[in-house]
Amino acid sequence: MDPVRLLTYHAGNCAICDTVLERGDSVQSVHMHVLGPAGTVTLRCWLCGDCRPTRDGIGATSGILADRILRWYRADPSLWPTLHLSANG
Ligand SMILES: [Zn+2]
Numbered sequence: 530m531d532p533v534r535l536l537t538y539h540a541g542n543c544a545i546c547d548t549v550l551e552r553g554d555s556v557q558s559v560h561m562h563v564l565g566p567a568g569t570v571t572l573r574c575w576l577c578g579d580c581r582p583t584r585d586g587i588g589a590t591s592g593i594l595a596d597r598i599l600r601w602y603r604a605d606p607s608l609w610p611t612l613h614l615s616a617n618g
Contacts, residue, residue, distance in 0.1 A: 534568070534570045535571045536572050536573065536602070537572075538572055538574040538598050539574060542575075543556075543575060543576055543577035543580055544559070544574035544576060544580075544594055544598065545576060545580040545594065545597075546577060546579065546580055550575055550577060554578065556575045556576060556577060557576040558573065559573070559576065559594065560572070560573050561595065561598060563599075563602065570602075570608075572602055574594070574598060576590075
């Protein structure tokens with residue numbers, strides 16, 4: 530089985546509002562695991578302080594983030610060789 534791959538979405542920017550993140554900012558890192566028969570890919574991103582979800586907004590924020598990151602991931606086949614195998618198998 531392939532090792533876990535780690536991919537970064539918009540390194541250095543907030544995954545929701547695209548603000549440039551500075552060292553020392555209060556950010557929230559997010560790891561999303563995508564499974565496939567040939568391996569697992571971990572998609573990583575960060576949220577700025579303004580986009581970190583509140584208790585009431587966590588569902589909406591999670592939905593926006595999952596939709597955005599998965600759309601990005603699915604749109605670029607060069608990012609998903611382990612899942613490419615599953616599409617043919
Ligand atoms: Zn943000």
